[in-house]
Amino acid sequence: MAEPSLKASVPSAKAAVAEATAVLATEQLLSMYRKMVLIRRVEESLLDLAGSGKIGGAMHTAIGHEGAAVGMAAALRPQDYLTCTYRGHHHSLARGMDPRRAICEVLGKAPGFAKGKGGSMHFLDPSLGLMGANGIVGAQVPHAAGMALAAKIRGDDRVAITFFGEGALYQGLMHETFNMAQKWKLPVIFYCENNRYSEMTPISRTSSVAEIHLFARAYGMESVQIDGNNVEVVYETVARAAARARAGEGPTFIEGVTYRLAGHMANDLETYRSAEEIDMQRSYEPLTQLQQTLLGRGVAADLLAQLRAEVEQEVQSAVEFALEAPWPDVAEAYTDVYKV
Amino acid sequence: MRKTTFIQAINEALREEMQRDERVFLIGEDIGHYGGLFRVTRNLLDEFGERRVIDTPISEQGFMGMAVGAAMAGLRPIVELMYMDFYLVCADQIFNQAAKMHYMTGGLLNVPMVIRGQQGGGKGYGSQHSSSVESTFAQFPGIKVVAPSTPYDAKGLLVSAIRDENPVLFLEHKMLYFTRGELPDAEVDYTVPIGKSEVKRAGKDLTLATFGYTLLQALEAAEELQAEQGIDLEIVDLRSITPLDMEGVLTSVARTGRLLAVHESQSNAGIGAEIVARTYEEAPYLLKAPARRLGMAPASLPVSKPLEEELLPWKRNIKAAVLEMMK
Ligand SMILES: Cc1ncc(C[n+]2csc(CCOP(=O)(O)OP(=O)(O)O)c2C)c(N)n1
Numbered sequence: 001m002a003e004p005s006l007k008a009s010v011p012s013a014k015a016a017v018a019e020a021t022a023v024l025a026t027e028q029l030l031s032m033y034r035k036m037v038l039i040r041r042v043e044e045s046l047l048d049l050a051g052s053g054k055i056g057g058a059m060h061t062a063i064g065h066e067g068a069a070v071g072m073a074a075a076l077r078p079q080d081y082l083t084c085t086y087r088g089h090h091h092s093l094a095r096g097m098d099p100r101r102a103i104c105e106v107l108g109k110a111p112g113f114a115k116g117k118g119g120s121m122h123f124l125d126p127s128l129g130l131m132g133a134n135g136i137v138g139a140q141v142p143h144a145a146g147m148a149l150a151a152k153i154r155g156d157d158r159v160a161i162t163f164f165g166e167g168a169l170y171q172g173l174m175h176e177t178f179n180m181a182q183k184w185k186l187p188v189i190f191y192c193e194n195n196r197y198s199e200m201t202p203i204s205r206t207s208s209v210a211e212i213h214l215f216a217r218a219y220g221m222e223s224v225q226i227d228g229n230n231v232e233v234v235y236e237t238v239a240r241a242a243a244r245a246r247a248g249e250g251p252t253f254i255e256g257v258t259y260r261l262a263g264h265m266a267n268d269l270e271t272y273r274s275a276e277e278i279d280m281q282r283s284y285e286p287l288t289q290l291q292q293t294l295l296g297r298g299v300a301a302d303l304l305a306q307l308r309a310e311v312e313q314e315v316q317s318a319v320e321f322a323l324e325a326p327w328p329d330v331a332e333a334y335t336d337v338y339k340v
Numbered sequence: 341m342r343k344t345t346f347i348q349a350i351n352e353a354l355r356e357e358m359q360r361d362e363r364v365f366l367i368g369e370d371i372g373h374y375g376g377l378f379r380v381t382r383n384l385l386d387e388f389g390e391r392r393v394i395d396t397p398i399s400e401q402g403f404m405g406m407a408v409g410a411a412m413a414g415l416r417p418i419v420e421l422m423y424m425d426f427y428l429v430c431a432d433q434i435f436n437q438a439a440k441m442h443y444m445t446g447g448l449l450n451v452p453m454v455i456r457g458q459q460g461g462g463k464g465y466g467s468q469h470s471s472s473v474e475s476t477f478a479q480f481p482g483i484k485v486v487a488p489s490t491p492y493d494a495k496g497l498l499v500s501a502i503r504d505e506n507p508v509l510f511l512e513h514k515m516l517y518f519t520r521g522e523l524p525d526a527e528v529d530y531t532v533p534i535g536k537s538e539v540k541r542a543g544k545d546l547t548l549a550t551f552g553y554t555l556l557q558a559l560e561a562a563e564e565l566q567a568e569q570g571i572d573l574e575i576v577d578l579r580s581i582t583p584l585d586m587e588g589v590l591t592s593v594a595r596t597g598r599l600l601a602v603h604e605s606q607s608n609a610g611i612g613a614e615i616v617a618r619t620y621e622e623a624p625y626l627l628k629a630p631a632r633r634l635g636m637a638p639a640s641l642p643v644s645k646p647l648e649e650e651l652l653p654w655k656r657n658i659k660a661a662v663l664e665m666m667k
Pocket residue numbers: 085087135136137164165166167168169195197198199369398400422426429
């Protein structure tokens with residue numbers, strides 16, 4: 001059942017991004033590194049909490065996907081719209097969501113941004129352009145195209161980006177959306193985080209097309225496959241797609257190849273893949289890649305360790321905050337059905 | 341007889357009907373190699389192969405429509421929806437196509453298929469993974485709806501559903517999966533008829549009509565009400581929502597004079613409202629006190645545990661409703 005190695009299926013970064021934009025400054029890469037560690041540690045802490053029975057429902061982590069989120073956040077403007085899947089902690093944290101409130105939401109506590117009603121699968125913060133993670137595969141994709149349509153109707157220069165898994169490509173509404181978005185030249189970026197499994201099913205078992213970004217070509221859309229674990233490549237690709245969108249050139253489809261290092265959701269038994277397969281992917285994962293880049297640029301290992309220690313404190317105190325936070329008042333069960 | 345889980349009972353019904361009838365096949369997401377997200381279809385791929393246990397992409401509209409087509413062509417598809425909430429992404433194929441086909445073709449075609457999967461709240465899955473759908477489906481003539489509460493009924497009703505000539509929705513509450521109960525030995529071929537209720541607890545003070553997981557909650561409520569207040573509930577397990585066994589309900593109400601209908605789908609315009617309305621239409625003289633329904637308050641189920649508990653029409657809310665009716 002094991003798939004060939006990630007590297008084998010990903011063209012080199014150079015091939016994917018033909019004209020590289022300015023190289024990111026080391027300062028910026030360091031702040032990306034910090035963000036990536038923060039996301040990783042928040043999610044690992046959440047998995048611990050789930051393991052001790054503190055989290056109900058379905059919680060999907062993006063461990064291994066952080067490159068997509070952090071690269072995107074650096075490439076877009078704070079007011080640009082974003083929608084994503086139930087696997088959406090990383091996008092939200094990368095765009096600046098407060099980790100304390102994020103953890104509260106997953107635990108169903110009152111200080112959560114949605115008062116604990118939405119939980120892990122429905123992360124959002126409209127003040128950061130985060131317009132909602134969605135529990136229904138594919139549902140968030142037309143929403144982003146609609147936000148892009150709104151920007152176009154209003155005549156402002158906001159773009160919208162939407163994240164989805166490769167499994168979503170087999171939903172009909174995706175294809176309806178691609179056609180309209182391209183026909184109407186909407187300022188939207190379709191970012192597919194291809195982690196090569198939809199739940200327990202490897203993509204080879206369900207897709208009629210091996211290189212899935214080619215689906216977009218059927219609609220005449222610009223599409224590209226990149227190493228989604230390389231944050232610099234993600235940054236450059238999203239920045240170029242956003243520039244195209246703002247210039248009225250329409251949508252771009254990005255297939256960011258990645259690998260989910262944790263289970264599909266918390267408590268996934270992972271009977272569908274081997275431990276060796278996961279291990280093999282560790283050397284390509286985004287944190288390892290960025291760390292190597294930074295060390296290669298002469299950044300001291302101590303500095304990275306210090307950043308990690310800072311993040312550790314922040315995450316520990318966020319977890320404590322959330323564990324001690326109050327539950328919502330039961331009266332909240334009946335509110336928010338209609339806007340009053 | 342032996343004890344099995346609810347999951348095991350469903351798995352056995354699927355396996356035995358597939359052995360008995362070559363036309364039966366399974367289709368859905370992660371049902372084959374993985375054995376189903378909730379392990380209901382476990383081992384069936386090994387036994388029946390990829391020709392009859394089909395893993396699909398996440399294409400509900402497509403595979404639901406293909407199941408309708410295969411049923412029109414004479415096969416007996418059983419479609420798993422991973423969460424019942426996802427019926428909404430393939431609703432046209434279910435309601436406009438499968439349910440209406442026999443009628444609009446003047447009886448020339450029929451769609452003998454089963455749609456099955458889990459539904460309901462209690463595990464903090466939130467708004468888009470916790471709905472109960474029976475009341476919505478009851479709005480559509482042409483599709484039957486069943487919702488067992490025990491392993492015995494699950495197996496017997498599923499066999500009936502598979503052998504039925506019409507589309508049947510088979511609802512499995514997620515809280516029932518690991519409950520256990522008596523099941524006849526594997527080789528015993530038995531069915532539970534669709535459209536027939538069963539009294540699961542005899543009592544004299546009030547008829548509580550329900551089905552699925554709320555039935556277990558009602559049984560617990562009944563024991564507590566008996567011990568704490570001396571109130572003696574009669575509990576009717578509807579088992580089928582369409583067709584509805586009003587005769588069974590009214591026979592019980594004739595004994596008790598009171599009726600409370602309970603379900604996890606919306607109270608508003610829900611199946612409980614239908615049961616109450618039909619009681620008033622068909623036999624108002626049986627009632628000693630106003631009949632009532634208890635369903636979900638107008639909200640979707642939130643993730644936060646105290647909020648979810650507040651909304652679910654489970655033991656606490658059932659007891660409160662009964663006490664009010666007995667005042
Ligand atoms: C319409 C719909 N069908 C099925 C599901 C159940 N489900 C949740 S996640 C998932 C797999 C999605 O895979 P992919 O799109 O590749 O994204 P990933 O989870 O790998 O990030 C499935 C089948 C759902 N949420 N919505």
